[in-house]
Structure formats: structure tokens, C-alpha cells
Amino acid sequence: MYKSIQDILPNQVVEAIRSVAGDEVAALHEPSFDGNEWLYLKQCLDSTFVSSVGKFVDRFEKDLSKFTGAKHVVAVVNGTSALHIALKLAGVKAGDEVLIPALTFIATANAVTYCNAIPHFVDSEIGTLGVDAIKLRNYLIDYTDQRSGLCINRYTGRVIRALVPMHTFGHPVDIDGLLRVASDFNIAMIEDAAESLGSYYHGKHTGTFGILGTLSFNGNKTITTGGGGAILTNDADLACRAKHLTTTAKLAHLWEFSHDEVGYNYRMPNLNAALGCAQLERLPFKLAAKRALYERYQNAFAKVAGIKLMAEPSKCHSNYWLQTLLLDSENSNMRDSILKATNDAGFMTRPAWTLMHELAPYKECPRMDLSMAQTLAKCLINIPSSAGLVVDQL
Template sequence: MSLDNSSRISDDLPQQVVAALRAVCGESSVALHAPRFKGNEWKYLRDSLDSTFVSSVGAYVDRFEADLAKYTGAKHAVAVVNGTAALHVALLLAGVQPGDEVLVPALTFVATANAVRYCDATPHFVDSNEATLGIDPDSLRDWLGRMTEQREGFCINRETGKIIRVLLPMHTFGHPCAMDALQAVASDFGLIVVEDAAESLGSWYGERHTGTIGRIGTLSFNGNKIITTGGGGAILTNDTALARRAKHLTTTAKLQHRWEYEHDEVGFNYRMPNLNAALGCAQLELMPEFLASKRRLYQRYREVFSGIAGLRLVGEPAHTQSNFWLQALLLDQVGAGQRDSILTATNDVGYMTRPAWRLLHQMMPYRNCPRASLAVAESLVQRLINIPSSADIA
């Protein structure tokens, strides 16, 4: 009898999800995550245009960096063209060398691994934790204990002979990783922590903002993030010397001079334009409202999904405060086989839903990279569904 009941629930699950989304989102088509402009965006953009400073020099770039530093509690913020550029430079600042390995979650957006490749280094994929969706510190410790050795102060992969230089946790969908435990693993194995906080502006691990816990952190302000600058990203650090070098590297490594063009190393044209920063200043002013709206949306979704067997709504991990950037459903074993049916049913009626990313070790550029057992990530990716999450839904 229980098997028949489970089968019935599973078969009905796509329409139950559609009905729940309709109760929250209404009848019209709804995007997965759309930007919201209702503050000083036009005013600041017009001011930037009137000033004629629209490129990588201008008052709004300086203001946006200062506002970000104040909001996150970081000592320094360096604004750049996008989150991937921020990650690339952050890894260079952390000392990643050609041939090194960087510990990366298999469950993340491809930019996390791409930035490692930009450094001529190799992503080394590790497993996730179901409670946080980020890197699992216990399985990581076990893996490193079995697969690495300490040699001259470096963590060495016994199989490849390469230095594992950096641990690169990503705060999935805005939910903070278990950073204290990950920091402890990094300390014990001689690793530098660089946080990919692209999705987690407005998220807190205890009293610390994500992106400020490791040595360096990065943010993204793409059009689908909790605030947007159109494109854009930022590097966060409490190290003044690193911040100075970040600004130098992202500004083509040009030495300051009234007229001479002198560059003392290979740099990158990664600085954020003033126009984008102007938009960011206005958006950041709206963060309290955005966060409140997203938390209301989470609570509304929790109400409508609580009575549906076969899934649960992903909540914030213990001792954290999530920005709830992307709301997510996690199917259990009853509903596990219905992921694609749910995606089809919801998109057919205009509710944009998406699976999590394809695991990175399954993608062509990364199939031959070193990896730990990825049992949890391989389970999660088959069961996660992102649902409409824009701040203006609730």
C-alpha cells in the first residue's frame, strides 16, 4: 500500500509544484530572476553621463568600492568588470602558479573552474554537503588526509606531484558554506582560502559577511544577481597590500604618472566602468528591501510547499543568514525521478525553473581533472530545481 501511495505522489508531483508556484507567482509568466530598478538608478546614470566620466575612471567607481567595503565589513573592495575577472585576479593574488591545483566544488557554475584555468592551474574537484550545498569539510579533510602529503610547507597531491595551493569554496545560491570548518581544514593542510561569494552578497556566516572570511573574496553583479551593475564584480580583502596590488593588476599594471604610459608587468583591463558603478551605487542602496523581499518569498514558498511529499524547500544553514538569491527545491527519493517532468511542466506554463549546473567534472574541458568521490554532488545535481526568485514576487 505504501509503495502505491509513493508512486501516486511521485506521478502527481509536477502538477503539485505548478499549483504551488501559481499560488505564489500568480498566472502570468515569471522569470527565474529579474533585476529590479526602483531607486536612484536613473539619477546616478544621468549624473555619470553628464560628468562625461563613463569609463574606468570616475567618482562612482570610488564610491561603489567604498560602499561595498562598508556594507560587507571588508577593509577594501576593488570593483572589476565581472565576477570571473574578480576570481582570476584573486587567485593570482593568492599566489596560484602555473601547474598548481585548486580545490573547487564540482557543484558550481563553470566560471569557478574557468578562473583556475586562466592561471594555467588545474581544478581539483571535491564533494558537497547536502545541508549547505557547498564544499563538505569532513569529506574534504578525509580526502586530503588520504591523497596528500606535506612537503616543504606545501600540500602536495601524491598522485600528480602538484602543489594544491588554494581552497576555493562557493556559497551556492547565496547559502553560506561551513566556513569555520573549511578554514580549519585549510589551516591544517597549508591552503589559502579564496571565497567565491558571487551569489552571496547580503549573506552572513555568523557575524561575518561571506567573501570576508578567507584571505580574499569575490562578488558578482551580473544581471541576474541580487543587485546588478549590468556586468561587474569585486574583489574583497582585509589586506591593504593585496588590495593595492589588485587595483594595479586590474588597471593594466600602469604606473601612475601625469602623462607617461609605463606598465611594470602584464596586467588586465578589468576595471569597472563608472556607468556600471553608478548603477551599482543605486542598487546597493536597495539591498535591505531586496533582502526583506527575498526572505518573504522564501517564507511564502515554505508555506505552499510544506504539504507536498517528495521534496523540500532549501533553507539557510544553521548559524547563517542567507540572501536567498535563488530559491531551490530539493527532491527526495520519492520525487527524485521527477526532476525533468517538473522542469517541463513548470516551464510549459510560464514559470521559469532550472536545474543546477551540470557537474564540472562531467564537462568536456574538465573531464580529466583530479577529483575526490563526488557522491553527494552527483545526488544533489539530480534533485535540485531553482524556482522563480525575483525580489518583486513577494
């Protein structure tokens, strides 16, 4: 009996994944601990410095600075807190609007609301899965005015203070285009590089282009500190202020507890940093493994019609954090059947996030036309992406 693509494609995707990942159950992205993790954790415990003061916190910040090229790094408890503080340092105030992609993880929007500001959702492009700089420029021309060096939303009267592009699944966004938009419209740019440690745009590490950038080291990221994040900046004053705000705004003194403003208990504990130092030592190997995994998936899916594997943008070097399938638009109605078939086969897959403007807390937020983000949300599938899937074959 003739079988349609609706019958064939889910099975083809399962077999393509199996040809790369093998027959065992495969998680979407799990951490690997194959370096000095146990050694450094024991050293940390033996020192008794397990909270936010200790040599591993300082070392982790220095090692991250060296790896990313950012002049200053401040380690914090997670990527959301990093973005919260970065927004405050960029001058975001209560009642401001902040441009963020509708296609992102909810932490991007939540960090904006922590500042009592309003997320303003913008569209993405298919080549990078990140903010569409050309479409954004045209939108701002039509919907904003410049007054006293500020970008004003013509319809709400609010200041659009910042733009937060996110490097989706590790693929660098069109940074040059977005920097030009930010400059031309007097908007601060902060990079949400939570997913892109080890990704480069035209030879420079992501998170180092805007006035500030942020990273995440959650358990599912390329390297993990359990929970953790970091603020990146080339501005010494901003770095100093970031460290002050994330250490409860406590003034240095041998015994007095004096705080000069509302601060946040956001500093990364030494235990987490010890894990991070060991993970960072193995990062080049993990990145090589993830690139090898991409190449094997690319070969496997080259034979599957109606679907393609996302590749790094031109002149960029992606960390390939999550390997991502993009269904042809005419096959978007098959997304859920593919998700079911793969998960039933023991291969953890997932769709992209629910678009931000569709979530209950953010339904009333301002937004531009989001047609591409809406298309992408129906067509994207993340597949097993752990570096460990190929580590034994390298």
C-alpha cells in the same frame, strides 16, 4: 483512476509556485530598478566620465566596504575576473591544483584555468550545498603529503595551492570547518561569494573570511551593475596589488604609459558603478523581499510531499538569492518532468549546473569521490526568485 506521485507531484509544484508568484509568467531571477538608477546614470553621462575613472567607481567600492565589512574592495568587470585576480594574488601558479566544488558554475573552474592551474573537484554536503569540510579533510589526509610547508598531491606530484568554496545559491558554506582544513593543510582559502551578497555566516558577511573573496553583479544577481564584480580583502597590500593588476599594471604618471608587468583591463566602468550605487541603496529592501518570498514558498511547499525548500544553514543568514527545491532521492527521476511542467506553465525553473567533471574541458581533472554532488545534481530545482514577486505585498 488512481494517480501516482509521478502524475501528481509536477502539478503540485506548479500550483505551489502559482500560489506565491501569481498567474503571470515569472522569470527565474530578474533585476528591479526602483531607486536612483536613472538619476545616477544621468549624472555619470553628464560628467563624461563613463569608463574606469569616475566618482561612482570610488563610491561603489566604499559603499560595498561598508556593507560587507571588508576593509578593501576593488570593483571589476565581472565575477570571473575578480576570481582570476584573487587566485593570482593568493599565489596560484601554472601547474598548481586548486580545490573547487564540482557543484558550481563553470566560472569557478574557468578562473582556475586562466592561471594555467588545474581544477581539482571536491564533494558537497546536503545541508549547505557547499564543500563538505569533513569529507575534504579525510580526502586530503589520504591523498596528500606535506613538504616544505606545501600541500602536495601524492598521485600527481603537484602543489595544491588553494581552496575555493562557493556559497551555493546564497547559502553560506561551513566556513569554520573549511578554514581549519585550509590552515591544517597549508592551503590558501579564497571565497567565491558571487551569489551571496547579503549572506552572513555567524554574523559576519560572506567573502570576508578567506584571504580574499569575490562577488558578482551580473544581471541575475541580487543587485546588478549589468556586468560587474568585486574583490574583497582585509589586506591593504593585496588590495593595492589587485587595483594595479586590474588597471593594466599601469604606473601612475600624468602622461607616460608605463606598465611594469602583464596586467588586465578589468576595472569596472563608471557607468556600471553608477548603477551599482543605486542598487546597493535598495539592497536591504531587496533582501527583505527575498526572505518574505522564501517564507511564502515555505508555506506553499509544506503541503507537498516528496520535496522540500532549501533553508539557510544553522547560525547563518542567507540572502536567498535563488529559491531552491530539493527532491527526495526516490523522486529524483521526476526532476525533468517537474521542469517541463513548470516551464510549460510560464514559471521559469532550472536544474543545478552540470557538474564540472562532466563538462568537456574538465573531464580529465583530478577529483575525489563526488557521490553527494552527483545526488544533489539530480534533485535540485531553482524556482522563480525575483524580489519583485512580493514587493507589492510588503
